C-alpha cells in the first residue's frame with residue numbers, strides 16, 4: 001500500500017502544516033498536524049468542551065459505526081511550547097491520502113490548552129515519532145505509521161514541506177519526482193522516541209563550513225530551527241541590528257536587514273536554507289522588527305530541526321531496522 005496527502009500551511013508564516021485525514025464510517029474529515037516530534041494521534045472531538053472549540057472540525061465517535069471505546073484508557077500530553085491536551089481513546093478506521101489503517105487508536109480530547117483552541121484550522125495531531133513516546137495508559141498505542149508499516153510497499157514516509165506553499169507527505173514510497181540528485185541517509189537513534197540524528201556541521205552565508213557533529217531531532221511539528229547558542233550568535237553577528245531580546249524571547253532584527261543563508265550538513269551533503277525562511281515574521285503586524293527562524297536551543301536541552309530547516313529539503317523517514325533519515329535537494 002501507499003498514501004499521499006497535502007501538507008498545507010495554516011497561516012501566512014507557515015507556523016504549522018495540516019493534512020486532511022478521514023476517521024470512521026461514514027468518513028469524518030479533519031485537518032491534522034503530522035508531527036514527527038510526538039507519538040499521540042489526538043483530535044478535537046464531541047467530548048471537547050464547547051468553550052474550548054473555536055472553529056475546529058471535531059470527531060464524533062457516536063456518529064461512526066466502526067468506532068469502539070478503548071475502555072479504561074486515558075492520555076495526557078504536554079508539548080515543548082507548553083501547549084497540551086488530554087482525553088480518552090477510541091479505535092476507528094483512519095485514512096491519510098488513500099492509505100487506511102483499521103482500528104487506529106484515535107485519542108479524543110476532553111481538554112485542550114488555549115493555544116490549540118486559538119488555532120482554528122488545526123483539528124489535532126498525528127504523531128509520527130516512535131511509538132515508545134505514546135502517552136495512552138494503561139497500554140500505550142501504536143502510531144499510524146507503525147500500524148500501516150506491515151502493508152506499506154516500502155517502510156518509509158516522506159516529508160516535502162514548502163515555504164509559503166502546499167507540500168506533501170507520502171507513505172510507503174519515495175517519489176523520485178520530488179527531489180533532485182541522491183538521498184543522503186544518516187543513522188537515527190530512536191531512543192527515547194524522537195527521530196534523533198546528527199548534522200555534520202554548518203556554514204553561515206558564503207563562510208567556511210564548520211564540521212561538527214550536532215545531535216538533534218527532525219520535528220515536523222516544530223516551526224523553527226533551534227541550534228546551539230554558539231552557532232546562532234555566529235549567524236546573527238552577520239545581521240545588522242540583530243539582538244537577542246529577553247522581551248521577545250529570542251533573536252530579533254530590523255525587517256529591512258539583509259540576512260545570510262544558513263547551510264547544514266548531513267554526512268557529506270549540504271543543504272542551504274534561504275534567508276527568506278529565516279526572516280520568519282514581524283513581531284506584530286505593523287512592526288518593523290522581525291523574529292528569526294533560527295533560534296538558540298540553550299533552554300531546551302535538545303536541538304530541534306524544525307520546519308524552517310526541513311522545508312529546505314526532501315526528507316525520508318525510514319522505519320527500517322535500524323531506522324534512518326534521508327535528506328535530498330529539491
Ligand SMILES: O=C(NC1CCCCC1)N[C@H]1[C@H](O)[C@@H](N2CCCCC2)[C@@H]2OC[C@H]1O2
Nearest residue numbers: 015016035079080081082115119221222300
Ligand atoms: O511544542 C512544540 N515544539 C516546541 C517549540 C518550542 C521549542 C521546543 C519544541 N511543537 C508543538 C507546536 O508548537 C504546536 N503548535 C500548535 C498551534 C499551531 C502551531 C503548532 C503543535 O502541537 C504540538 C507541536 O505542534
